[in-house]
């Protein structure tokens with residue numbers, strides 16, 4: 186392109202300077218071009234038949250004297266194939282690069298990585314464990330296949346007790362069954378260490394229930410036990426009330442109603458004010474304004490005797506929460522079966 190630039194500098198005409206500038210810019214930019222469309226734009230700008238820079242410059246030649254016309258004409262005629270060749274080379278380069286890679290459609294929506302999340306049961310259990318942890322309770326786990334001693338006998342449930350009916354339990358053989366409660370873990374801990382004991386035992390339990398919106402034949406419990414000198418029912422009330430406020434919200438109200446369990450004396454049912462109607466009464470709480478969330482009581486001296494603790498020396502309380510129930514109340518789930526169907530549309534909400 187040098188002959189052209191020399192010719193242009195001789196005539197000093199603004200219209201001719203444009204073609205010179207365009208060619209200069211093209212020479213500078215061509216190596217960095219990454220798309221065929223941009224290359225085509227350059228081709229039109231420089232070589233276009235009507236409005237291309239070269240064609241426009243050619244039209245000026247008629248106004249010049251013979252010698253200048255000859256010099257300029259030659260220069261422009263040489264510039265044209267040079268530009269064509271440069272564009273062809275660049276085009277081949279771009280096409281070879283494109284062919285060497287798999288075609289990527291950058292307009293396609295990206296693939297979202299499948300992120301897992303914590304199951305509502307696990308989430309509720311973790312939160313419960315965390316709250317009792319703050320109150321000094323240690324987490325202990327035990328086997329889901331239990332013997333009759335830990336599941337019944339040591340918990341003051343004698344052979345004639347209806348809870349031991351084979352129809353109400355998943356017996357594996359004469360001696361072993363799937364545990365019906367996590368209180369078994371309390372027995373195992375007390376058998377193996379002296380007081381004081383302050384533990385919670387979360388885990389699965391099994392009962393042959395007919396499955397419906399409120400019942401499942403497998404569910405989760407979180408039991409607690411505090412044994413030490415001087416532990417009273419007031420401590421029990423304090424611990425459960427504090428837990429309820431931390432888990433369900435500061436404005437929740439609580440109450441204890443007398444009840445009966447073989448392994449505690451006295452025993453109570455622990456209620457929180459209905460989270461759905463705030464105590465006014467609704468179908469979920471059967472109009473009472475209250476929901477039962479736990480059973481509790483002072484550990485029966487017979488249980489202490491079974492594990493070798495001195496009932497004259499120590500006292501203690503025990504409590505048992507289901508985990509499904511509080512989770513359903515807290516997250517507004519109205520059917521327990523949703524928790525075990527593994528339907529991602531349901532689980533993704535948590």
Ligand SMILES: [Zn+2]
Pocket residue numbers: 459460461462463464465466467468469470471472474475
């Ligand atoms: Zn209610």
